[in-house]
Amino acid sequence: MACSLETLCGQAFGAEQYHMMGIYMQRSWVVLTVTSLILVPFFFFATPYLKLLGQTDELSERAGVIALWFIPFLLYFIFDLTLQIYLQAQLKNAIIEWLSAGTFVLHVILSWVMVDKLNWGIPGAMGSMILSSWLSIIGELAYVFGGWCPQTWGGFSMKAFSELWAVVKLSVSSGVMLCLELWYNSVLLLFAGFMKDASIAVAAFSICVRVSNELGRGNANAAKFAIKVVFCTSLAIGLVFFIVFLSLGIVISYAFTSSVAVAKVVSNLSVLLSITVLLNSIQPVFNGVAIGAGWQSICAFVNIGFYYVIGFPLGLILAYVADLEVNVSNSRNRVSGPSYSICLDDEKKRRKQGWRKFHCSSNSNGV
Numbered sequence: 001m002a003c004s005l006e007t008l009c010g011q012a013f014g015a016e017q018y019h020m021m022g023i024y025m026q027r028s029w030v031v032l033t034v035t036s037l038i039l040v041p042f043f044f045f046a047t048p049y050l051k052l053l054g055q056t057d058e059l060s061e062r063a064g065v066i067a068l069w070f071i072p073f074l075l076y077f078i079f080d081l082t083l084q085i086y087l088q089a090q091l092k093n094a095i096i097e098w099l100s101a102g103t104f105v106l107h108v109i110l111s112w113v114m115v116d117k118l119n120w121g122i123p124g125a126m127g128s129m130i131l132s133s134w135l136s137i138i139g140e141l142a143y144v145f146g147g148w149c150p151q152t153w154g155g156f157s158m159k160a161f162s163e164l165w166a167v168v169k170l171s172v173s174s175g176v177m178l179c180l181e182l183w184y185n186s187v188l189l190l191f192a193g194f195m196k197d198a199s200i201a202v203a204a205f206s207i208c209v210r211v212s213n214e215l216g217r218g219n220a221n222a223a224k225f226a227i228k229v230v231f232c233t234s235l236a237i238g239l240v241f242f243i244v245f246l247s248l249g250i251v252i253s254y255a256f257t258s259s260v261a262v263a264k265v266v267s268n269l270s271v272l273l274s275i276t277v278l279l280n281s282i283q284p285v286f287n288g289v290a291i292g293a294g295w296q297s298i299c300a301f302v303n304i305g306f307y308y309v310i311g312f313p314l315g316l317i318l319a320y321v322a323d324l325e326v327n328v329s330n331s332r333n334r335v336s337g338p339s340y341s342i343c344l345d346d347e348k349k350r351r352k353q354g355w356r357k358f359h360c361s362s363n364s365n366g367v
Contacts, residue, residue, distance in 0.1 A: 009025070110132055
C-alpha cells in the first residue's frame with residue numbers, strides 16, 4: 001500500500017509541487033497505521049490460524065513465535081517504506097544508502113552478539129533485526145525533521161487528515177497489485193506444508209522512481225528512456241546471478257542451511273531457481289512502471305489473470321497430480337509485465353496536458 005506514495009510524490013516532484021510531498025507522506029502514515037493495526041491480530045494469533053488451515057503443529061508453533069516478533073517490524077514498515085519513497089522521489093538517495101549500510105553493519109554485530117555469544121536463538125535474531133531497523137528509522141526522521149528537506153517538509157499539518165478517501169483507494173489498488181503477487185508465493189508455501197516431507201519442502205522453497213518524476217514533468221520520452229536503462233541494467237544483473245545459481249546451486253544451498261536433505265532438494269531446484277532469478281530481475285521493472293504511472297488497478301487485474309487463473313491452478317496440478325511437488329513452486333513464468341508496459345505509449349499522446357494533479361480528489365487509476 002505504501003507504493004501509492006511513489007505515484008503521488010514522484011509526480012508531485014516532477015511537477016514541482018514540492019509542498020504536497022510532505023502532506024502526501026503524512027496521509028500515507030495515517031492510512032498505513034490504521035491498516036497495520038487491523039493486521040496485528042493475524043500476527044498475534046498466527047498459531048491457531050495456521051493449525052486451522054491444516055498445517056502441522058510443529059510448523060504452526062514455530063511460526064506463531066516468530067510472528068509475534070514481527071509485530072514491531074510491521075509497524076516499522078509504516079515509516080521505512082514511506083520515508084524511503086519520499087526521499088527517493090527527491091533524488092536524495094545518498095542518505096538512504098548510508099543509513100542502509102549502517103543498519104547492515106549494526107545488524108550483523110547485534111546478530112553475532114545476541115545469537116552467537118548470548119545464545120538467545122530466535123529472540124536474539126529477531127531482536128537484533130528490530131533494533132537495527134528502528135535505528136535506521138530514527139536516522140531518516142532526523143534527516144527530514146532536521147531541515148534537510150526544506151522544500152518538501154513544512155511540518156505536521158491537519159491536511160494529513162483531510163481527503164483521505166482518494167489516498168485509501170490508490171493505496172488499496174497498490175496493495176492489491178503487489179499482494180496478489182506476494183500472496184501467490186505465500187499460498188504456494190502454504191501448500192508446501194501439505195507435501196510429504198513438509199519441513200524439507202518448506203525450507204527448500206524458502207531459500208529458493210525515475211519514471212514517476214518524468215511523467216510528472218509530462219516527459220514520457222524521458223520516462224521511456226529511463227525504463228530502457230533500468231531494464232538493461234536489471235537484465236545484466238539477473239544474467240550474472242542466473243549463471244551463479246545455475247553453476248553453484250549445491251554450494252549456495254549450504255550458505256542457508258546445514259541440512260543435507262534440504263541442500264539436496266535446493267540443488268535439484270537450481271535450474272528452475274536460476275530461471276526464476278533471471279525473470280524476477282526483469283519483472284520489478286514493469287511493476288515500477290505501473291506504480292510510477294498510477295496503473296495499479298490495471299495491474300491488479302493482470303496479476304489476477306496470470307498468477308491465479310493460470311499459474312496457481314497449474315502449479316497445484318503439477319505439484320499434486322503430476323507429483324512434482326516443490327519443483328513446481330519455482331517454475332512460474334513472469335509474463336505479466338509486458339502486458340501493461342506498452343501502456344506507456346498512451347502517455348506520449350497526453351504529455352502536453354501537464355501533470356495529472358494527484359490531489360486527493362483524483363481517482364485510484366492515477367494518470
